[in-house]
Amino acid sequence: MKKKFKVKEVSARLIQYPWDLIHINKEQLTTDITSYIENKPIKENKHIGVHFIKGSQIITGKNSIIKPGCVLDAENGPIFIGNEVKISSNSVIEGPAFIDDNVTIHALSRIHAGSNIGKVCKIGGEITNTIIQDYTNKQHDGFLGDSYIGSWVNLGAGTVNSNLTNIYGSVKLQLYDKIIDSGQTFLGMIMGDHTKTAINTKFTTGSIIGFACNILLTSTPPKFIPSFSWYSDNLTRAYDIKRELQVAKRMMARRNKKMTRNGEKVFKTIFTLTEKERKLHDN
Structure with missing residues (x-):
């Protein structure tokens, strides 16, 4: 006997490229966190010396520590802080923002609207409208904007990216052997899991960096770096998979x-x- 299923039409977005997620990130964060707030009573935040702006739109989880001098500003969007999070002194977080469990945010960090930080990350410097997956380290100073960063990534001190071209035009990206127009004015970089960068690495607008790369360049890296690439000033080669697995x-x-x-x-x-x-890249 055939089962009958009811079909319901729903409106949904089609995500074609990773930068589509970046483009809708702020809106989706606002929708998700607001929905959570509406369905759960919010307890008054009690953190001595911390400034909450529009506190009714700020959620803080169990055993989270927010040190004196911090500002959490939900005037332009809600803020969700998970459990066991540590936010060091004089940091600023602007909503909409999502910070998952066991995240450490170092002193003087600036976490701007659209920041979406996964579990057990270590974060420092300046971040805006960026999705960072679990277990990634961006501990030091340096700007990261309008980007998507995978899991188990380590960004060396001073690593930065550009998210706006000098001509204020639509950002174009190289994907394999094709050039794709993103249609977006602000777009930083896409970086795959397990990639590492050296100190003071500088990425140009619309860079794509693959899975398990090691980038040790003092000059600006190429806009497209294939997965398992080892880039240094004197050597460009495929990253040995056995060695990368050990790391x-x-x-x-x-x-x-x-x-x-x-x-x-x-x-x-x-x-x-x-x-x-x-x-293809080597050729």
Whole structure:
């Protein structure tokens, strides 16, 4: 017997590229956090020496510490702070913003509207309208704007990106062997999981950096860097997958995490699938 299903039409956005997520990030954060607030009573925030602007739109989780001198400003959008979060003194967070559990935000950080920070991240410097996935470190000074950063990424001190061209035009990106017009005026970079950068790395507007790259350039990196690429001033080559797996496992162990067999398969599969990208880029 055939089952009958009811079909309901809904309105939804089609996400075609990662930068589409960046484009709708502020709006989606506002919708999601506001919906949460409407369905859950908000307790009064009690943190000595902390300034809450429009406190009814600010959620703070269990055992989170917000040090004196911090400003949480929800005037232009709600703010969600998860559990076990530590926000050091004299930091500013502007809504809409989402900070997940066990995040550490260092002193004097500026977290602007649209910041979406995953679990167990360490954050410092200036961030605006950027999605950062779990277990990523951006601990030091440096601007990160209108970007999407994967998990287990480590950005060296002073790493920055541009999110606006000098001609104020639509940002164009290189994706493999194609140039794509994003249709967006503000767009920083897309960076895959397990990528690392050296100190003072400078990315241009609309950069795409793949999975498990190691970027050690003193000059400006290319706008497109294929997955498993090793870039230094004297050498450009494919990153040895065995070596990168060892590095990834060491980094995960520092967070008491162990890479699974499926995790290793993901590494090896991505390495194989992106071989053509590396060859095209080298040519």
